[in-house]
């Protein structure tokens with residue numbers, strides 16, 4: 001389905017609109033409160049940006065350093081070309097260790113790769129254990145609508161009906177009771193699983209560890225109880241040292257949920273040691289490229305700094321109106337509007353870089369200072385260069401460019417346009433229906449020109465001075 | 467070509483690496499790892515006080531006693547007041563205390579699925595965020611702070627440090643082998659996945675109780 005049709009569908013969905021309104025602005029308010037309570041935020045944010053940028057400049061070597069340390073600790077490091085390859089590698093690991101059930105803690109790369117479907121096809125049962133991801137899995141593998149709050153689009157009534165249907169229990173609308181019902185269903189899954197699959201918020205080169213940031217504790221269970229632990233993540237997630245981890249942990253939870261720290265941060269390094277009473281016997285890393293390597297050194301390298309906090313979508317007026325599913329792939333909001341075309345192809349996501357007002361709020365709150373609107377603008381430019389935009393738009397742009405190169409013609413055209421707009425405004429300061437482009441004013445007014453064109457005003461002022 | 471070499475090769479092309487540049491960059495990276503630099507850190511105040519305040523803000527409960535010998539009685543008293551069982555699984559590091567004298571029935575070792583209360587120590591306690599730093603090992607099984615509904619942690623006052631960076635510096639100095647797991651724990655497990663409403667006890671403990679010793 002086309003983006004515009006998906007958006008229309010979402011806007012007409014009264015239940016979804018109601019759910020989106022309930023949380024609109026709340027995450028932004030939590031972040032604002034957390035930042036206000038932490039006077040050093042700007043300095044730490046600048047440092048976090050610098051760390052991520054520095055890693056990307058030597059990404060090949062940081063990956064080598066990480067690999068050497070991880071291997072030394074007894075883990076096996078595997079490399080995947082793309083999502084499909086990652087699935088093959090993981091199925092292979094599962095087969096080698098006779099794995100039948102995999103408990104999973106949240107991993108966006110697993111969503112990128114479509115891992116659950118691949119595991120099921122190989123007769124291996126994946127069980128999502130993050131509460132939100134679990135709700136989506138038992139609802140026919142619905143995709144997440146937010147990168148850290150996957151069921152932000154659902155109401156407790158919807159969850160209640162789903163649990164009653166799938167668990168065969170009496171419907172409850174008490175959120176605490178629903179949460180504990182899921183806990184009771186999932187606890188035996190943790191205890192019985194042969195493999196735990198986690199994502200990785202950071203890979204630490206100094207120690208060869210993966211750092212996992214969670215509140216629920218499912219990440220700890222997945223990486224402690226099963227015999228095999230696989231950490232699946234992108235190659236860009238490496239950071240140099242534990243000090244750098246400490247810095248990034250000061251901005252990630254504050255930007256994401258407004259917490260000073262999450263309940264759990266786990267640093268996992270290799271399989272269990274001799275004498276350890278718990279922990280996996282085997283540990284693997286699957287590091288996925290999936291389009292990342294080609295961004296290093298490109299116009300879009302900034303995007304690789306992303307630490308997946310979700311602040312950009314929490315502050316995006318477009319995301320908060322249409323919800324995450326309208327974006328069509330695993331990453332929604334501003335970061336998705338940049339990542340989807342880069343990872344899936346510019347032609348596969350024609351409207352995403354356009355689905356923004358360029359209000360710049362995302363880039364202001366991004367904890368690693370990614371200039372998201374600027375990247376969207378570059379993607380728009382690329383689409384135009386590659387002739388991917390509709391012919392009308394291309395023609396209009398070409399006409400504009402032709403006129404803009406001829407100052408006299410341009411000035412004359414601008415004067416006519418201003419006159420036309422003032423005629424449309426008919427004495428008011430807003431234009432309600434834009435004559436030649438009524439679509440523009442379907443949802444909003446257009447401000448009427450205040451007076452003469454800038455050029456006329458400028459010319460008059462110079463005359464006055466002379 | 468292996469996928470690894472392909473990915474690294476493409477990265478090197480994108481980065482415009484040359485032979486001599488590569489050797490120099492490798493040295494730079496070694497240096498960065500060997501002499502880790504900290505970013506800006508919030509200025510420290512009274513660490514134990516900050517730790518207790520922050521731990522409470524993360525919904526841990528906090529109690530204290532003067533010496534290690536008083537810990538079993540403190541634990542028993544708190545468990546009874548909460549209406550919880552005084553049967554617990556303790557980290558072997560605390561097996562030497564007089565638990566039966568305090569009326570507790572303890573097993574030293576790793577928690578299983580049926581243990582209701584788990585007790586651990588901590589490697590360091592971080593004042594900035596009210597966070598426990600726990601390391602794995604035979605004397606300190608991570609499952610004890612994970613599987614039971616209630617987690618009690620013994621926190622010697624001398625273990626409280628201003629921030630995470632200080633704790634890492636101590637870890638590098640003290641640990642001969644890097645442990646399999648380092649868990650930073652800040653209060654009971656929670657989720658806000660349904661309607662952004664916070665519920666405690668998502669998958670891990672419902673309550674975390676700290677006993678500051680000293």
Ligand code: SF4
Nearest residue numbers: 306307309310312366
């Ligand atoms: S782009 Fe920035 S704000 Fe958005 S998820 Fe990534 S790090 Fe967070």
